[in-house]
Amino acid sequence: METVNKKVEIAKLFSEVNKIIKRSMRKSFDDVGITIPQSLVIGTLTQFGEMKISELSRKINLSNSTISGILDRLEKRQLVIRTRSEEDRRIVYVKVSPNFGEIHKEFHEKVEQSFEHLLSAGTPEEIGKIVEGLNTFKKILND
Amino acid sequence: METVNKKVEIAKLFSEVNKIIKRSMRKSFDDVGITIPQSLVIGTLTQFGEMKISELSRKINLSNSTISGILDRLEKRQLVIRTRSEEDRRIVYVKVSPNFGEIHKEFHEKVEQSFEHLLSAGTPEEIGKIVEGLNTFKKILND
DNA sequence: TATAATTATTTTCTATACGAAATGTTTTCA
DNA sequence: TGAAAACATTTCGTATAGAAAATAATTATA
Numbered sequence: 001m002e003t004v005n006k007k008v009e010i011a012k013l014f015s016e017v018n019k020i021i022k023r024s025m026r027k028s029f030d031d032v033g034i035t036i037p038q039s040l041v042i043g044t045l046t047q048f049g050e051m052k053i054s055e056l057s058r059k060i061n062l063s064n065s066t067i068s069g070i071l072d073r074l075e076k077r078q079l080v081i082r083t084r085s086e087e088d089r090r091i092v093y094v095k096v097s098p099n100f101g102e103i104h105k106e107f108h109e110k111v112e113q114s115f116e117h118l119l120s121a122g123t124p125e126e127i128g129k130i131v132e133g134l135n136t137f138k139k140i141l142n143d
Numbered sequence: 144m145e146t147v148n149k150k151v152e153i154a155k156l157f158s159e160v161n162k163i164i165k166r167s168m169r170k171s172f173d174d175v176g177i178t179i180p181q182s183l184v185i186g187t188l189t190q191f192g193e194m195k196i197s198e199l200s201r202k203i204n205l206s207n208s209t210i211s212g213i214l215d216r217l218e219k220r221q222l223v224i225r226t227r228s229e230e231d232r233r234i235v236y237v238k239v240s241p242n243f244g245e246i247h248k249e250f251h252e253k254v255e256q257s258f259e260h261l262l263s264a265g266t267p268e269e270i271g272k273i274v275e276g277l278n279t280f281k282k283i284l285n286d
Numbered sequence: 287t288a289t290a291a292t293t294a295t296t297t298t299c300t301a302t303a304c305g306a307a308a309t310g311t312t313t314t315c316a
Numbered sequence: 317t318g319a320a321a322a323c324a325t326t327t328c329g330t331a332t333a334g335a336a337a338a339t340a341a342t343t344a345t346a
Binding site: 178181205208212213216232234 | 331333334340341
């Protein structure tokens, strides 16, 4: 019985933490005028350079259709560029637009620091505990 | 530097766990033909009985507008009933529809067991570790 | 008591998410 | 080679999610 309550506690805790993180992240990116998933896309493209839609989708772990929608909005604001491949015309490549250079630095720092900052109050021991807990969580879920 | 990597690790871990949970929950509720947020609403109404929209919103920790949309869909399928209060006509009460009785038992079990089952593979020690990690996480975030 | 302030809920707008169907291309192989 | 299979991406339909504006009703107060 004790463990049952613990499990319900986990569900609630997880959901709460999730919400706090999202709220905080959103606030950070609001400054740059970009949403969290959009930041993931741009961050990934910045780090790894041009790639296929499907590759992007795999890296961020979002479905192709979701990525497609995010790209639509980013493309409309000319922050990314889609290019149909010449060799295999089924493929579409995406990359960060050159005129993104302006915002680039500010954005890059946000990406790097937002989550970073969120946990800055934690001691190494606490960080360790969190990592251990999440790893345990993941291990159990994967069985 | 070590802690910086740990923090990035946390971000990724958390996101992964989040996704696994959602996927698994969704699969459970697909059988009953209901989504996760919808199950939260129905579960809460079943447990506590009729209540105000705002109360429901507070309990589930979702914005009023989100709750409103979820209720729209549930009401359309006649799973819940909205009633405008007579005393204070600003207030709307919601309750689970009587004809929900059929699905009720099956559903109730799903609600209770879905997350439960998800963690059934965990030993008490592991469950403890997860709780500790999440609590630490939450504490840090709240500073 | 008329008006302002407050409270409660709904509507509207924008952005995710995802599965399934649709579309367009390329490759296989009978 | 020509149809079928495989592949890559987009479109469509449904459901969240939340902020802000709109609506409606109640309460406070000048």
